Amino acid sequence: MNLPLRFALFAACIALGLFAVLLLLIEIGWRFGVRQATRRGTAARAGVGVVDASVYGLFGLLVGFMFNGAANRFDERRHLIAQEVNVMGTAWQRIDVLGDEQQEAIRDLFRRYVDALLAWYREAPGSQQTLHEPPALTRAQNELWSRSVTASVSPSTPARNLYLSALNDMFGAVEAERMARRIHPPNIIFAMLGIAALTTALFAGYALASGVTRNWIYMIGVAATIAIATYVILELEYPRLGLVRVNAMDSAVVELRATMN
Numbered sequence: 001m002n003l004p005l006r007f008a009l010f011a012a013c014i015a016l017g018l019f020a021v022l023l024l025l026i027e028i029g030w031r032f033g034v035r036q037a038t039r040r041g042t043a044a045r046a047g048v049g050v051v052d053a054s055v056y057g058l059f060g061l062l063v064g065f066m067f068n069g070a071a072n073r074f075d076e077r078r079h080l081i082a083q084e085v086n087v088m089g090t091a092w093q094r095i096d097v098l099g100d101e102q103q104e105a106i107r108d109l110f111r112r113y114v115d116a117l118l119a120w121y122r123e124a125p126g127s128q129q130t131l132h133e134p135p136a137l138t139r140a141q142n143e144l145w146s147r148s149v150t151a152s153v154s155p156s157t158p159a160r161n162l163y164l165s166a167l168n169d170m171f172g173a174v175e176a177e178r179m180a181r182r183i184h185p186p187n188i189i190f191a192m193l194g195i196a197a198l199t200t201a202l203f204a205g206y207a208l209a210s211g212v213t214r215n216w217i218y219m220i221g222v223a224a225t226i227a228i229a230t231y232v233i234l235e236l237e238y239p240r241l242g243l244v245r246v247n248a249m250d251s252a253v254v255e256l257r258a259t260m261n
Contacts, residue, residue: 007241011234018194019227022201026219029205037209052203059196063229066185066193070236073183077239080177081249085256087173088114091166092260097159102151107260109147113140114257117174121240121250133178141171184237197226 095106116137133141148167152160204222208215235244 008243015227015231022223025201026205029202033206033209084173087169094163109144116140
């Protein structure tokens with residue numbers, strides 16, 4: 001089983017587990033609410049709709065914060081890949097400023113670097129490995145840079161320095177995309193979101209206890225909505241691991257590579 005499918009199943013299991021726990025807490029809240037109503041009558045409803053509204057508001061704020069942040073980071077990663085393609089194409093074109101006897105060797109090393117980069121994007125061997133450049137890519141980068149420096153400084157001309165500048169920008173863009181994979185909300189935010197979800201479910205169950213029978217549509221609807229939102233947030237937060245991926249932008253790198261043959 002490949003990594004995207006494994007991560008999708010992992011995220012789905014988290015969502016399903018959360019759905020079950022939320023449904024259980026709603027049931028507990030409902031039973032407690034019914035018991036309190038039997039014992040205390042209308043006094044058991046005092047504060048309902050006032051206190052729980054603040055909890056619902058906090059939970060809604062956290063979900064909005066997490067979803068908006070994950071979506072923004074997803075778009076930012078796509079933008080970084082677009083920037084990679086742009087600077088990569090510029091560096092490839094500026095190879096023309098080098099001497100004729102040096103261009104073919106540089107272009108061959110350039111192709112090897114792009115191939116190693118694409119292999120890294122395709123394979124994505126694991127969540128930790130995707131944060132570090134594989135040895136093949138590092139080796140291809142070092143060989144390309146070393147050969148490019150030699151070809152540009154002897155003899156050195158302003159035009160050749162433009163090529164080195166573009167090549168450096170390309171390496172920087174690849175590094176920026178790699179570092180973007182490390183940017184996620186602190187774990188305490190995820191913990192706070194989970195606590196708020198559980199509290200919301202408990203309060204929702206208590207609020208639904210005004211009737212003598214369970215309102216399954218509301219109970220299942222609340223639990224399912226929170227679980228689905230959690231799944232989508234996880235998918236957007238890790239776009240190189242799940243099914244919601246940035247592969248559509250990676251295809252732009254593939255298309256650029258095709259023009260280098």
